[in-house]
Amino acid sequence: MLTSGPGRQEAWRLLLSLLLLAAWETGSGQVHYSISEEAKHGTFVGRIAQDLGLELAELVPRLFRVASKDRGDFLEINLQNGILFVNSRIDREELCRRSAECSIHLEVIVDRPLQLFHVEVEIKDINDNPPVFPATHKNLFISETRPLDSHFSLEGASDADIGANALLTYRLSPNEYFSLEVPTNDEQVTPLELVLKKPLDREVTSELLLVLKATDGGKPELTGTVELNITVLDVNDNAPVFDKAVYRIKLLENARNGTLVIRLNASDLDEGSNGHILYSFATDVSSNTEASFRIDSNSGEIKVNGKIDFEEIKLWKVQIEAVDKGNPPMFGHCTILIEVLDINDNAPELLVTSLLLSIPEDAPPGTVIALISVTDHDAGGNAQVTCSLTPQVPFKLVSTFKNYYSLVLDSALDRESLENYEVVVTARDGGSPSLSTTASVSVEVADVNDNAPAFAQPEYTVFVKENNPPGCHIFTVSARDADAQENALVSYSLVERRVGERALSSYVSVHAESGKVYALQPLDHEELELLQFQVSARDAGVPPLGSNVTLQVFVLDENDNAPALLLPGPGGGAGALSQLVARSVSAGHVVAKVRAVDADSGYNAWLSYELQPAAGGARSPFRVGLYTGEISTTRALDEADAPRQRLLVLVKDHGEPALTATATVLLSLEDSGQAPKASSRASTGAVGAEAALVDVNVYLIIAICAVSSLLVLTLLLYTALRCSAPPSEGACGPGKPTLVCSSAVGSWSYLQQKRQRCALGRGRPRPTSWPSALVSLQVRVLEILETNRSFARM
Structure with missing residues (x-):
């Protein structure tokens, strides 16, 4: 209530x-x-x-x-x-x-x-403890010669209750010889005393039996009694008398055995044996007193005999008796109050109650982690305790009530920096010298998902030969997450988008756990030179965090396309090339040209032309340009030459292995008086054309040199960047591609068919890479140059 x-x-x-x-x-x-x-x-x-x-x-x-x-x-x-x-x-x-x-x-x-x-x-408190006397019976020996108003000390009762419940009143059973004198001070230092009101006469009354009753102030009141058996003695009529009725002594706790507490002095007016005094503890003294002190019966010296502990007993009340050797003996009494002084012999005690086994790293400052209570059994300044923590920890102590503290978070935590703290709490008292106690509190920092997976670099370059087998492993991505457990469990996925008319997932896939990237279908360099996409790495935290990495997959060309002939016919279809040739043409005259293209690139698209030997071993008056495909006369034609010449031209690329195609050229030789003129006019026109195209060829040669220099510089820069980056991996990865110097090319054909060079954005084509673009530009310039040369010769 x-x-x-x-x-x-x-x-x-x-x-x-x-x-x-x-x-x-x-x-x-x-x-x-x-x-x-x-x-x-x-x-x-x-x-x-x-x-x-x-x-x-x-x-x-x-x-x-x-x-x-x-x-x-x-x-x-x-x-x-x-x-x-x-x-x-x-x-x-x-x-x-x-x-x-x-x-x-x-x-x-x-x-x-x-x-x-x-x-x-x-x-x-309730009144649940009655007053208790030290003993239920007490024997008193009183001489018949004791004068009126003589006082006889009695040990009072004690009550375990407090306040009014422990406030005792005493009452002595009715008698005509004695009255009871009760002390009036609160401490009740002066003992209860029997006061002789009527002279004793042993011959009339030798023994008296009185009952002393103690009543507390509780409701209902409780009582305790002690029987006083009084024996009336004869003769020895002077009792020993102490200097003081009460002695007050101060004694340090933990005093050594043998330390002198007090030397008592009592006097007896009698002589001889009746005046010889012996000292002793009162018969009803407690066992603790006899175990802690000893008294010399002759000298009256009281010394320490056991452990004196302030925390157990702060005040000793010792009753002393002085008895003479008279017959009968007479007794004197005094009380010694021994106040024990505290010394700093108890270190503080710490009790730590952990409320949180682990604390999240994103816990706000002020979060209570543990409760700490401090006690010190000493007194005064010896019991004044201050608490402190080990330095440089993100925690602090907050006093909540008296000797109670809360261990609270003082600043932000980061599990990735330190995942466990051993916090040492030190309690130190105010004694001299001071005593201290330490207690360790283990605080574990729990992980939260505050770190996204991170790739070693933002972009990777991968080279894959075309026509790879389906399901081929081309690369492995790996991201690292600084968190722990499920917050560091990384899974991988493609960032889906469109590549032309198809979905990215139809080209490649990524294993969710290992990060291995697979090509799901054979890649075609002629269809797709560069496939650029992103792989996402996400952890399993709540909420999950993620990051992306870009992969540039270059599809390298293989020689998988044979040369294709461009022959006259519907739509440029297949057939034999027919041409009329005048017999009057001179040696070196171009009579026809075989045109072919190759869908491959680089060396694989560099074409050369060879004239197959004629049947029967006859020597043909025609030859074909190794790289131009131009058919020209090796000598002047004469009547011995057959009117119909059938030439087989072998077109071959420079791939490994090389692929070929065969072109049939039908030349019809005719005799015409106008043919030489026409030929002459053609020659004259050709000379004029060659003169007109000299300047163009000069510019084209300059362009070739500039493009070649730019190509070499770009390749050197690209090689340096590739060497500085980590090597890409892939089961289908080829070696370094072979490049062709433009100075070694006499003539090659290169077809820029409709193809998808790369995939960027949402299906939007991206220009080819710098090295490939420069090679293509160089090939185009060579084609223009060869075309001009052919035009000039015709």
């Missing part, structure tokens, strides 16, 4: 406000309740959820729970109604002994988001 009374309730509210203000930054609060000890199981303590401002429906989802330090499971919370109730028996005396204040401190933890509240439950 909550504390009652307007004044006390206002005080608690003020204390609660101050504590809430002090713990505002960590999201902590404090609620105070109070219950009586020995409350039954299930006893209502308070509506903790309502008092903390929490909704009942969010208790379970937010992992509402309670932790208490060194308090077992005295209190529990019903998560259905948010009520704090008593879970097991609470004994205030066992929990707090005789401390004036007794409370159970609870730490209420709520996750999602994490909040920490402090709840203090005050345990109220």
